[in-house]
Amino acid sequence: MTTTSAEGLGVPMEAAHAAPRSRPQAYMNPYLAGIGLGLVLLASFVLVGRGLGASGAFNSVIAWGVHAVAPEHAKSNEFMAGYLGDGSQSPLKSWLLFEVIGVFAGAMFSGLLAGRAKVMTEKGPRVSVRTRLAMAFAGGVLMAFGAAFARGCTSGQALTGGALLNLGSWAFMMMVFAGAYAVANFLRWEWR
């Protein structure tokens, strides 16, 4: 456990002690959290025969949005058409989208319970909020391209495919760590 508590940005410890209600709980032991996450993933395999995911839900929403504004354009785009299906039901009726809405609810519940839910921007001490938000946007764009090429993200590929010994998922996972470690030193200003 390091300096990642929500009050880590410049709030003196005395102040945190003076206001015990705002003092967030420590995070769960990573191995326990991992077992919990693994059991949720296992439940998903057993109940529905598929794993967890996240990025696919974003694709469904984009396909739905573009289809609402410009239906012909969405249908003529091969990538979006894949998420629209045969048109018999809304692309929002997607398993992954319902799962991701659950992620939102579950995380909010846990965060509120632990006193960690707080409107703030996560960043290192040396970077402005504006720059950090620009970087967050850029990271999201990169992530979208990566997940699209890989057919999944850290959830759908690394976690799910990892547990199923999927060859492409393991190659993907190694590359995620490789890519991240390759650039981490150049981005130290954003985080440290």
Place this chain on the structure above:
Amino acid sequence: MMAPFFKYGMFGDETSLVVAFLIGIGFGFFLERAGFGSARKLVSQFYLNDLAVFKVMFTAIVTAMLGVTYLGWIGWLDLSLVYLVPTYLMPQIVGGLILGVGFVVGGYCPGTSVAATATGRIDGLVYVVGIFAGMFAFAEMYPLVKGFYLSGAGVAMTIPGTFDVPYGVVVFAVVLMAVGGFYGAGLLEKKFATAAGE
């Protein structure tokens, strides 16, 4: 009793969406419990002073992997009915690299950015907006990248199947690797703890 229940018709499409929501709650809960709603906690993995990302990920992978393996062996789960993402090796390698860079640049991955947004992180929300923008851009550019996107086998390949190694041997190797990794992670954290302290 035979799993996957959904594939054996024990509940329908509508119910599966309810199940999706409930599973998502569990997923989001443990992501946030682990601290993965915080970008600073997540990127600490790449500055080596807090390897929670590795520990949580590999504990989860090992837990679920052992679960499906044993349930398969005792005949309660038909593993061939569990969906495997088809393998397109080169796009997945390149996609992984891009995603890894995006992880450190933005501080999240898609699932964790949702957890961050749910707990009030503005950068998490902006990251989510970035994913939408990127997904839209990718779809619009699809005709240009389609050739590369579809390069590869396009069938689901597993490590045991590809290298012709018994399933149980690979499972055992992954467990050993994880345990070794956990030990190494502890050493790294000790080494980098002081270097990263403010």
